[in-house]
Amino acid sequence: MRFVSLIYAGLQAMVGLGDYDAYSRHCAKHHPGEPMMTREQFFRDRQDARYGGKNGGRCC
Amino acid sequence: MQGRFVWIGLALAGIGGLAFLALHRGETVNALWLVITASCCFLAAYRYYALYIARMVMRLDPARPTPAIRRADGLDYVATDKTVLFGHHFAAIAGAGPLVGPVLAAQMGWLPGTLWIILGVVLAGAVQDFFVLFISMRRDGKSLGELIRLEMGSLAGTIALFGTFVIMVIILAVLALIVVKALAESPWGLFTVAATIPLALLMGVYTRWIRVGKVAEASIIGLVGLLAAIIYGQEIAASPFWAGVFTLDPVTLCWVLIIYGAIASVLPVWLLLAPRDYLSTFLKIGAILALAIGIVVIAPPMRMPALTQFAMSGKGPVWTGGLFPFLFITIACGAVSGFHALIASGTTPKLIADERDAPLIGYGAMLVEAFVAIMALIGASIIDPGIYFAMNSPAAILGHDPASAAQAVSAMGFAISPQAIAQAAQAVGEHTIISRAGGAPTLAVGMAEIFSHVIGGAAMKAFWYHFAILFEALFILTAVDAGTRAGRFMLQDLIGLALPSFRAGQGPLPGLVCTGLCVAAWGFFLHQGVTDPMGGVNTLWPVFGISNQMLAAVALMLATVVLFRMKQQRFALVTLLPTGWLLICTLTAGWLKLASSDPKLGFLAHGRVVGAALDEGRLLGPAKTIGQMRQMLFNDRVDAGLCALFLFVVLSILGFTLRACRQALAQPRPSTREISSELVPAE
Numbered sequence: 001m002r003f004v005s006l007i008y009a010g011l012q013a014m015v016g017l018g019d020y021d022a023y024s025r026h027c028a029k030h031h032p033g034e035p036m037m038t039r040e041q042f043f044r045d046r047q048d049a050r051y052g053g054k055n056g057g058r059c060c
Numbered sequence: 061m062q063g064r065f066v067w068i069g070l071a072l073a074g075i076g077g078l079a080f081l082a083l084h085r086g087e088t089v090n091a092l093w094l095v096i097t098a099s100c101c102f103l104a105a106y107r108y109y110a111l112y113i114a115r116m117v118m119r120l121d122p123a124r125p126t127p128a129i130r131r132a133d134g135l136d137y138v139a140t141d142k143t144v145l146f147g148h149h150f151a152a153i154a155g156a157g158p159l160v161g162p163v164l165a166a167q168m169g170w171l172p173g174t175l176w177i178i179l180g181v182v183l184a185g186a187v188q189d190f191f192v193l194f195i196s197m198r199r200d201g202k203s204l205g206e207l208i209r210l211e212m213g214s215l216a217g218t219i220a221l222f223g224t225f226v227i228m229v230i231i232l233a234v235l236a237l238i239v240v241k242a243l244a245e246s247p248w249g250l251f252t253v254a255a256t257i258p259l260a261l262l263m264g265v266y267t268r269w270i271r272v273g274k275v276a277e278a279s280i281i282g283l284v285g286l287l288a289a290i291i292y293g294q295e296i297a298a299s300p301f302w303a304g305v306f307t308l309d310p311v312t313l314c315w316v317l318i319i320y321g322a323i324a325s326v327l328p329v330w331l332l333l334a335p336r337d338y339l340s341t342f343l344k345i346g347a348i349l350a351l352a353i354g355i356v357v358i359a360p361p362m363r364m365p366a367l368t369q370f371a372m373s374g375k376g377p378v379w380t381g382g383l384f385p386f387l388f389i390t391i392a393c394g395a396v397s398g399f400h401a402l403i404a405s406g407t408t409p410k411l412i413a414d415e416r417d418a419p420l421i422g423y424g425a426m427l428v429e430a431f432v433a434i435m436a437l438i439g440a441s442i443i444d445p446g447i448y449f450a451m452n453s454p455a456a457i458l459g460h461d462p463a464s465a466a467q468a469v470s471a472m473g474f475a476i477s478p479q480a481i482a483q484a485a486q487a488v489g490e491h492t493i494i495s496r497a498g499g500a501p502t503l504a505v506g507m508a509e510i511f512s513h514v515i516g517g518a519a520m521k522a523f524w525y526h527f528a529i530l531f532e533a534l535f536i537l538t539a540v541d542a543g544t545r546a547g548r549f550m551l552q553d554l555i556g557l558a559l560p561s562f563r564a565g566q567g568p569l570p571g572l573v574c575t576g577l578c579v580a581a582w583g584f585f586l587h588q589g590v591t592d593p594m595g596g597v598n599t600l601w602p603v604f605g606i607s608n609q610m611l612a613a614v615a616l617m618l619a620t621v622v623l624f625r626m627k628q629q630r631f632a633l634v635t636l637l638p639t640g641w642l643l644i645c646t647l648t649a650g651w652l653k654l655a656s657s658d659p660k661l662g663f664l665a666h667g668r669v670v671g672a673a674l675d676e677g678r679l680l681g682p683a684k685t686i687g688q689m690r691q692m693l694f695n696d697r698v699d700a701g702l703c704a705l706f707l708f709v710v711l712s713i714l715g716f717t718l719r720a721c722r723q724a725l726a727q728p729r730p731s732t733r734e735i736s737s738e739l740v741p742a743e
Binding site: 006009010011012013014018019024025026027030039040042045046048050051 | 132135138141147150151267275329330333342545
């Protein structure tokens, strides 16, 4: 099971989707009570961050 | 203790394999030998060299907080499992380069390319990626331009940023050229690639509005659509009407690509770029895995000779120039790639959880990339050499029909019949395979050979060929799209230095202007390549190779400066050795392309020949009008100017490096600009 979830996380990381669980853990620990993005908002935010152009993105 | 014997055994097996390949003469070598030798060498290099660099040279410290710990924000800075991060980094560095370069280099035989990929990656390419990752990781994940500015001064940073932008333009042009070469006059191929656009739009709408963020579901839908498009493409190619619609000549296709690039780079990212990126990434990883399995399962013999006469003469039809220095710039990304310095200073350093993960990600991912390059070289070497040269020589040598091509290729010493050439085209469902330089079609033939042996037999060959073409075209188009956006921001930064109103966030106009400039720039070189009588790849690929390897030299010079500033200069040979070799190769190659008196090699010499003909009112080669002659002359001057520019960039960075190293030596204490030294435990 751990292997499958590792593969799944790897595939997500390959296309730069980010880890929502890590984000919500971070928010709960460091910014309790503050508003945080929903899963959908997080997805859109990560998409814009990946392709915004600032990160060369991919290679030749 | 037992473990140590295994590692020593692996190292010895690798060295033995290299010696066997290098000294082997006579009968055909099996591709498995290359796979085994490369694997042993890479594993041993990782175990001994990468960990030596990590412990002794960089002194990686698990107690030292990485940017992902110090600046954790749950978004850009996230401590990530090293296996997952390896996937992220590898997907970002793996592209078309390691597939194309080795295919072009195969004209010299498979041996020189194999040796350079293995030795180059171990001593130069992986070292570069690892060092840039390390340097960026210790400086909050800053980008290459910022790192050079930080350690070598702002002028050096600006020059490097400018050089990077020009390299980006050349890369985009050469990648687009490969797509043109693969899809021109190929209705089946063009239809399947065109079908990816509506498929991506559908996936985009799905992930944005219907099932938000469900990328896996959307990708499965997309993949099914792609397979359907490949199968249906055969009928398109057979239909008299639709075949006409999807059969474009190279110049038209070039304009279609330029217009597509301009539109795609201003659309919202979620609509086209992101979904196609998902498709192309998953397809790429799948195809690489399948290729590796296929090679191991069918263990094909290498039909290309280990060395051809072109390795000695330097007069090969695919690209002109001798083994030194041109082999070392033709195989760019598989052995050393400067572009990786941009990736290793991009998102990856912000995601590392522990400094000890850096060797696996920085050095290890590049080893896998080199393995992909070895597989590409195998793919090009297991097909009949006669077919290889018929596909990769320029039309100026081959003519346009199988009879003339067979005669020209047989005259090179690779006997082949016109029937064999016609049959090879028919087997993969194309009208012609003659003069399809650029690497992608050749590799697709090799991959179709391997895949059809495993699944489907001869009947499936055409399917697998178009699958391979689609997989390459798909991620090249994604790179063109994403690269145009990245180039636009680089240009805005550069113009913003002089005109602050041009910086990002100052309204839409500067962005649109810079996007337009960026597309126009790569479009110019693409058009030049498409209309080039020598086939374009012949001219553009060396310019790309020189620029990419020069960027690698710049990154390694930065690494050298950092070592001197860390007071670790006694280990400087680790970076000085590859820096020196890359400088020798790129400066020699750049100078030859600029100033060689051979018009086939030097841009200025070629320009003089064209200029002399123009003065007499003569037409040369394929030029049909005086206007085309003037265009050729102009192109030669632009290319020569480009070479001169690259030489200037790399020599000036060399100057800044020497100055920074001397200053560092004069300091009694380490003078690096690492961040958060107060958090570092005392040594």
